[in-house]
Structures are given as structure tokens and as C-alpha cells.
Amino acid sequence: MPDSNKMFLDMFSDRERIAHYADGPRRFTPGLDAVHRMTMLLLAEHAPADAHVLVLGAGGGLELKALAQMQAGWRFTGVDPAGPMLDLARETMGEDADRAELIEGYIDAAPAGPFDAATCLLTLHFLDRDERVRTLSEMHRRMKPGAPLVVVHSSFPQDEPARGRWLARYAAYAVASGADPAQTEQARAAVAASLALLTPEQDEACLRDAGFVEVEQFYAAFTWRGWVSRA
Structure with missing residues (x-):
């Protein structure tokens, strides 16, 4: 993660701030x-019943828990730069934690x-375009030919006034879902000021530039936005 986003890594490393982490993604991300x-379902179209799945940005463990409960034969390697978030992932997974190797890092x-x-x-939006493509390329290099990749992150029009309008809707949805208005405004301002957000068209290009096909x-x-593609 670039230095400009160190504030987000610091936030995800604060054990008190992440104590109720599970509430946040559901309030900010419609239909999580x-x-x-x-x-x-998209991974299972091509992954075997005993698949080994790489989960980048695994901190918190929400997707690890969900995938483990829906696919009893899958095992996981989860990677995240925030150690406390990986601790939370182990707690979140509960009895399924022994099916996941969790690694601190990028x-x-x-x-x-x-x-x-x-x-x-909910991870790639923390990276600028060059680092995003490099990260996706490194994922591609670690995947079997034809293996499926699913990515979901913040991606929307970046020209004004559309950018500001969509960020306002992002915040409004969170408040309507029960998030604290003051904290939500802080989150909106941080996203607007600190993240190197891309348009959906640019994000699709990143996947293709990294070697993925059938995007x-x-x-x-x-x-x-969310995409499925294949290595």
C-alpha cells in the first residue's frame, strides 16, 4: 500500500477500532x-471441490468465513498487511480457522x-493504478491457467460533478444502514482525499493488463463494482 494510504493501514491495525469491524462493510457495501x-458461485464454476483459494485482503475474515461455510472442501491462504485484522479473521472463522493459512504482508x-x-x-481501491496492476499480475502468476479470480472494490465515475455525487450516495447509504453520520462523513472525506480511485473502464483495463481474460x-x-475473470 502506498505511503499516502498509511492512515488506512494504521486504522486496520488499531485493535479497538476494528473490534466491531464486521458492522462496517455491511453498512457501506450494498448486498455484501x-x-x-x-x-x-463464480469461483465454483471452474474451481474443484477441493480447491486451494488465495484470498488477498483477508483481514477481518468475512469472506473467508462465508466461503468456508459454503464450500466444505475448500482450503484457503489469506494475505493481509494488518496483523490485528488477521487475528480477527481467525476469530471470525471459528471452527473453520484450521482450513486457512493466514500470512501478514502484501x-x-x-x-x-x-x-x-x-x-x-474491498481491497484494490487502496492501491494506485501501477501498484494495482502489479498486484494483479502477481496474483495471476500464482494461479493455475484458467483459474477464476473475483475482485470487488470501489470503482465509479471520476469526473466532476459525478464523482462528488456518487461519494455523497456512498455516505447516504451507510447512514441509512445504521452508520454514525459523523463517522460516515469522516470516511467519505478520507476516501475522497486519499484513495486513487479508478473508473470501471480503467479497472477492467487493469485486469487485462495483468493478464486476465474473459473479464x-x-x-x-x-x-x-465486481468482476470475474480467468488467469
Whole structure:
């Protein structure tokens, strides 16, 4: 993660601030539980029943728990730069935690694989374009030929006034879902000021530049987009 986004890594390393982490993604990301279910279905189109799945940005463990409960034969390698978030992932997974190897670091810390499938949910928007393509390329290098990848992150028009309008909707949805208005405004301001956000067209290009093919969008909700592709 670039230095400009160190504030986000610091936030995810604060054990008190992440104590109620599970509430946040569901309030800010429309249909998150459905996203996890769709992710499983899209991976299962090509991943075997005993798949080894690479999960980049695994901290918190929400997708790890969901995927483990829906696919009893899958095992996971999860990577995240925030140690406390990985601790939370172990707690979140509960009895399924022994099916996941959790590694503190960025993509370069991930084993060589090759993996049968991979995910990167609510993570790539923390990276600028060059680092995003490099990270995706390193994921591609660790995947079996034809293995499926699912990514979901913030991606929406970046020209004004559309950018500001969509960020306002992002915040409004969170407040309507029960988030604290003051904290939500802080989050909106931080996203607007600190993240190197891309348009959906630019995000699709990143996937292709990293070597992925059959890139298809499967999810769109306010400021969020999701794609499935194959290595």
C-alpha cells in the first residue's frame, strides 16, 4: 500500500477500532452477503471441490468465513498487511480457522501456489493504478491457467460533478444502514482525499493488463463494482 494510504493501514491495525469491524462493510457495501454468495458461485464454476483459494485482503475474515461455510472442501491462504485484522479473521472463522493459512504482508508474501482460484474483495481501491496492476499480475502468476479470480472494490465515475455525487450516495447509504453520520462523513472525506480511485473502464483495463481474460462485470451497487475473470 502506498505511503499516502498509511492512515488506512494504521486504522486496520488499531485493535479497538476494528473490534466491531464486521458492522462496517455491511453498512457501506450494498448486498455484501450476496456478494460473498456470488463470489462462491463464480469461483465454483471452474474451481474443484477441493480447491486451494488465495484470498488477498483477508483481514477481518468475512469472506473467508462465508466461503468456508459454503464450500466444505475448500482450503484457503489469506494475505493481509494488518496483523490485528488477521487475528480477527481467525476469530471470525471459528471452527473453520484450521482450513486457512493466514500470512501478514502484501501479495509478495503469498506462496507461489499455484492456486485453483483467488479473490480480492474491498481491497484494490487502496492501491494506485501501477501498484494495482502489479498486484494483479502477481496474483495471476500464482494461479493455475484458467483459474477464476473475483475482485470487488470501489470503482465509479471520476469526473466532476459525478464523482462528488456518487461519494455523497456512498455516505447516504451507510447512514441509512445504521452508520454514525459523523463517522460516515469522516470516511467519505478520507476516501475522497486519499484513495486513487479508478473508473470501471480503467479497472477492467487493469485486469487485462495483468493478464486476465474473459473479464466480466457481475456486480454494481452505488460506488462498488465486481468482476470475474480467468488467469
